[in-house]
Amino acid sequence: MEALFYIFSIIAIFSALMVISVKNPLTSALYIILCFFALAGFYILLNMQFLAAMQILVYAGAIAVIIVLAIMLLNLAKTKGAIKDFHQLVIGIIAVGLLFLEVILYIDAAGEKKPTGIYTNAIINKVGNTQIIGEFLFTKYVFPFEVASILLLVAVIGAYIFAKK
Amino acid sequence: MNINVNDYLIVATIIFCIGALGVLIRKNLITIFLxxxxxxxxxxxxxxxxxxxxxxxxxxxxxxxxxxxAAAEAAILLGIAIAFYREKGTIDIDKANELKM
Structure with a gap:
């Protein structure tokens, strides 16, 4: 398990770095698909197989295909100068480094916490995580579920209006 | 050594910071979305x-x-990118400067 964790983290971090550093947006899109697969591996290690399947279907399947479609439609070969000016690069790296340091300090400062829920790995494996998620979605979280469907409708209409001549 | 929740959170932090850096330094609309x-x-x-x-x-x-x-955002982004490209002929976000004083 530890070896798998390290393999997935190395692949995820490497591909994330490649996403923001390669020049061609199509290569970025391919690297982000690799990153999505590595994250799906994390979800399986965390005993959430349904989310791993959703990760691959929705992210690596749908969203990455939309990106590649956008790249195909837009003829991006002409865009040059991938990175903004030098000052923005320096300020960005320092700001993100500080953010990283702060979050790491915050994680270190958080002490041990007792598990509060009842959904241990044994129960999840016994019932099946798809069934548990489905029950939650249609009982406790039914209102956000309906709102999410309206959000998707709005997104479809909005995309049509934006892309329309 | 055992893998605990902190290791996952540290990996998540690293990926989040890489993403934030990409938003800050890249010019290409598609790469910013990625x-x-x-x-x-x-x-x-x-x-x-x-x-x-x-x-x-x-x-x-x-x-x-x-x-x-994220899926809704991807659909909207495709629309915005097409509209922006039609207007400007590029997707360099530095060209989106109509609101400049």
Whole structure:
């Protein structure tokens, strides 16, 4: 398990770095698909197989295909100068480094916490995580579920209006 | 040594920071969107790790809603990118400067 964790983290971090550093947006899109697969591996290690399947279907399947479609439609070969000016690069790296340091300090400062829920790995494996998620979605979280469907409708209409001549 | 929740959170933090750096330094609209997706995914990983650590399911439900938002955002982005490209002939976001004083 530890070896798998390290393999997935190395692949995820490497591909994330490649996403923001390669020049061609199509290569970025391919690297982000690799990153999505590595994250799906994390979800399986965390005993959430349904989310791993959703990760691959929705992210690596749908969203990455939309990106590649956008790249195909837009003829991006002409865009040059991938990175903004030098000052923005320096300020960005320092700001993100500080953010990283702060979050790491915050994680270190958080002490041990007792598990509060009842959904241990044994129960999840016994019932099946798809069934548990489905029950939650249609009982406790039914209102956000309906709102999410309206959000998707709005997104479809909005995309049509934006892309329309 | 055993893998605990902090290791997952550190990996999520690294990916989030890489995504934030991409948003700050890149000019290309598509690459900025991909960096946003990286940040979404880092947040998802944090949700799932903490949710598994605390034996809760709420984090996993949140991840599904985040995926819905990301999918909606991808569709909107495609529309915006096409409209912007039609207007400017490029997707360099430095060219989006109509509001400049």
């Amino acid at each position: 960096s946003l997706e990286l940040m979404f995914n880092a947040a998802n990983l944090g949700f799932v790790a903490v949710s598994e650590y605390l034996n809760l399911m709420s984090g996993d439900i949140f991840v599904i809603f985040i995926m819905v938002v």
